[in-house]
Amino acid sequence: MDILRTEGLTRQYGSGQTMVTALDHVDLQVERGQFVAIIGASGSGKSTLLHLLGGVDRPDGGKIFVEDVDIATFGEERLAQYRRRKVGLIYQFYNLIPTLSVKKNICLPMLLDNKEPGKERFDDIVRTLGLGDRLEHLPGQLSGGQQQRAAIGRALIYQPAILLADEPTGNLDRKNTEEIVSLLKLSNRQYKQTILLVTHDENVALEADRIIKIEDGKIVSDKAV
Amino acid sequence: MEARSGGQGGIAMNIIREYSLDQVRKNRRTSVSIIVAVLIASTFLCTLFVFAQSFWNQMVQQEIYIGGDWDAELMDVPAGRLGMVRDNAGVKAMFVKGDNQTAFLPEGTALPRLLIQNCDSGYWDAMYEKNMLLRGRVPQASGEVAVSKDFFLQNPAYGIGDTLAVEMVSNVRTHMEENRQKDAASLTIVGELDVSVSSGYEGYLAYGFMEPEALSPEREVAVYLQMERRGKVYTAVPQIAEAIGLPKDEYGDYPCRYHAALLAWHGVYAPGSFFRSDVPKLFLGLVLAAGASMAVFAYIIRGAFGISAKQKIHQLGILKSVGAGPKQIGRTVIYEACILSVIPILLSMILGYLFSFGVLSVYSGMISEVFGSRMEVSFSPAAALMAAVLSFVTVLFAAHGPARQMSKVLPIEAVRGEQYGIAMWGRTSKKAKSHPILAKHFGFLGEIAANSVNAGKNCTIPAW
């Protein structure tokens, strides 16, 4: 069964003369447990696609089936629950809450559900992300790369079925990038997590099972690695 | 996956509450403007209520001073049935006046008689006649009288403490004048009262003392009642009249009277007389004044919350995108409202009282020259509590709008708010500057006002 399926997914910005079609009738199917890389030029619509799949944006047309339920029809409260439990979204920019400690930022999706992560899993993630000695710091006291890793931790903590990552390694060096990618792959294999990852880095893309290329809001190529 | 439920470990305490508290601390400027706005609003409301309460108190006291502290009067009650009235469960207190007597004065007085009304001790305590005492005291035993000032004016030979040898006649209406029996008696003058009666009566008004128990059972007296439940007076009193067997008059009414002016101040009206009274109009005025000021303050405070919410829109977007629901987002604004309104509302109770005290002491100094009575500030916890509750309602009402707006924004739009430098941001940060006149002439408050004016303008989040 496809965990993700879009039909005629369309997103437009602005109106009239200045209207931009960021996504143009995109049809996409992703199987459970697949690791998909999304590539394409700047402005091609990669982030837009991820935001729609992550339920933080609403399409202007088309359908988004997650486990055969169309999330485009969800009400606010249900969509929030979907964001909290089903998907982990890693933004191109880190987007942490500056007044909360790194630890709380990472745990945020669970805290919003009035839960706490198990200690083992939390320690595991923190160790892999190399944030063990930064947990009580505020995001502003971290480097860009560290902030990005905290944001990744936040997306992983609830073990969502779907992980959407928008250039998660864009601010990291070679070594860090490799570590993060192997963390994602591990997560993907261990928990059967489905991963959609936007990247400009060819080496990162080649780690995936499948590479999708987007141009001007349309899928122009889609092939297994 | 192992996930523990919150509440046990502390970290999951309540993230939304913690977040709101952090924000209040961090955005000190916005927090201070909200606190000041709430303080002004709640102080105003508290002052208004303390004022209203003091005014009400004054009016009640004044009514008692000039009309006596009673709710209803039963007329022509035979003294033998007074016990039934006193024992009635609806009656809190009862005082008696009546047993009127005429005392024929010794030879040589300007007018031949004293027209005496006798009152029991409860009556003297509760009613207004004691307030008309010019000299001496009120009668405290039978045989003592307080006499009108005319008596002393026209008969300068007499003074307080003098004893008069008189012939007493009891005025029993059912008997003919001829049947009246005259008894020699002596009366002691104990006080002078500021009362007078038309000269047609050929006598001086005087007040005496009586023990209702000492009256013969068929003597008829007027009974003044304070009720246990004032609100029921208009139905309870006719029932009492019926229970003690008073006859109805030709219109089918029992011989009773109500202290309508006092009852009205307590919100009790005879059926149908509600709209004729001034009290509901005054009350309506108070409600309108409170309502209008709440609306104005809500508008101003709403502006402040709007700014605060917009400052946080990026972060609220992040919260949303990791799964905070619309209710949780709305709650951040509501929590902020609660945190920021507690201190100013408490403070406003003191300020409101001091403020009313200052104004009223000046005002009452002025009216005391005209009316002879001062208007006291009466601080009632009920009025302060009422003001506090209404202030809090105002704040919640004011926060409600921004809370709803924030909960409706799409997460990605909120997250982008900062990064993309959406027009709204430019505008919010330039607020104070765009109102140089307000800011310059009214300083900090002007800035808040300017902020709210601007916030009002772009209250709606633009749709991207």
Ligand SMILES: Nc1ncnc2c1ncn2[C@@H]1O[C@H](COP(=O)(O)OP(=O)(O)OP(=O)(O)O)[C@@H](O)[C@H]1O
């Ligand atoms: N809020 C917005 N308002 C107007 N246009 C927008 C908005 N967000 C995105 N766009 C436009 O939609 C198109 C797709 O944007 P998107 O962010 O999805 O690109 P991207 O592929 O992620 O680019 P990059 O690799 O630079 O991150 C672009 O042309 C962009 O200008």
Ligand SMILES: [Mg+2]
């Ligand atoms: Mg992008």
